[in-house]
Amino acid sequence: MIRVRASQIFTPSVEDAVSAKKELDAGAEFLQLVEKFSTCPSKKSGGDLGWMNEDSALSLLGDTVSLKDKGKVIGPIHSQYGYHILLIADVQLEEAEAVFSSGTSMQDLNARFPDAHSLLFKTFHIGLPVAGYPPGETVGSVCSAHGKPVETVLAALNSEFANRNVSTISPQDLQARIESGDKNLIVLDIREQWERDIARMEGATSIARENSEAVLGSLGKDREVVLVDWKGDRFPSFQKWLKQRGFSNVKGLEGGIDAWAASVDTSLARYDIDEDDGYRYEDIIEEHDGHTH
Incomplete structure (x- = not known):
């Protein structure tokens, strides 16, 4: 998953939106045009809209965003409120909090995240032994035994756990x-x-x-x-x-x-x-x- 930071120039005027885009295309600084054209309250912070997650960015920008899109300008986009010109100011990988590590015992994993075994089987084809995991068996040792990259397995476990562990x-x-x-x-x-x-x-x-x-x-x-x-x-x-x-x-x-x-x-x-x-x-x-x- 990624997170995206965006800034915008907002104006209810189509003429101002077109003028702002022309000046951007001619090499003007985005921040200067925010000051010149934007009527959005975010103007006080240079048009900064803050960080948003990947789903939010998709809904806002109308397209998927990748790390290589940093610095990309999108728009003008017409909404019921007016016209938006958006700058993808930054894109970062968003990692889930590392609740589990390679040294986490499989028994502890099972106690804290009972559905982990379903995820391991469906995603990585790592089955649960009939007798269960013995004491001392860890996420790292299981990955090694099955030839799976522990970093990838841990990323999946931590991400799914974070998604489910909500109030x-x-x-x-x-x-x-x-x-x-x-x-x-x-x-x-x-x-x-x-x-x-x-x-x-x-x-x-x-x-x-x-x-x-x-x-x-x-x-x-x-x-x-x-x-x-x-x-x-x-x-x-x-x-x-x-x-x-x-x-x-x-x-x-x-x-x-x-x-x-x-x-x-x-x-x-x-x-x-x-x-x-x-x-x-x-x-x-x-x-x-x-x-x-």
Whole structure:
């Protein structure tokens, strides 16, 4: 996985967008043109939108990004708010926290990450011995015995563990928290507008491109934030992004709005998403979202 840092020139004027692009093509400095043309609040920081993960960058830029794209200028891109010219300021490899190492015993791996053996078998064809792993057997020794590169195996284990090791709250517990009137709690609905139109969660704050900076800017970093998506499989990357922005208490609703509709507010409609049709969440994880106008 990679992470991307982007900057932008934003203007509601097509004439200014064209002029800015022409000056860029003629060799003008991006920072100078931010100052000259941009009307985005990010202008105060040279147009910097901060770091975003790979999924967010794809949604923002409309294309995949690689390490070689550092310095690339994209746009003007027309949105409902105006025109964006984006600079890929930096691209870095993003490594998961190294929870497991080559010296981690297989017994400890199993205790902390029971699904590790499924991953090892499906990805690396490393099967689990019938009698289990004996004491002293490590990730490194197993990789050596199967002729697998330990660095690659560890990267997969640590990445998958990080993706699954997220903080959640059950629908019932969230309902109790809401009913208690806890002022430190805020529920953020990160779904797309059409989803909210089908199943609107009472009391949740919708966060979208046009209001993300205002919403996040109004929150103390110690607020308890609960994220609501469709089925609980989309929030982890947004949770990680919020933590990178300094929010220390972020959870996801287990099962998303679908579980909420099934067990708490049964008056809500439930819906399906065919992700094979190229469906992509309009994630606010794009740090661009908060700086669009």
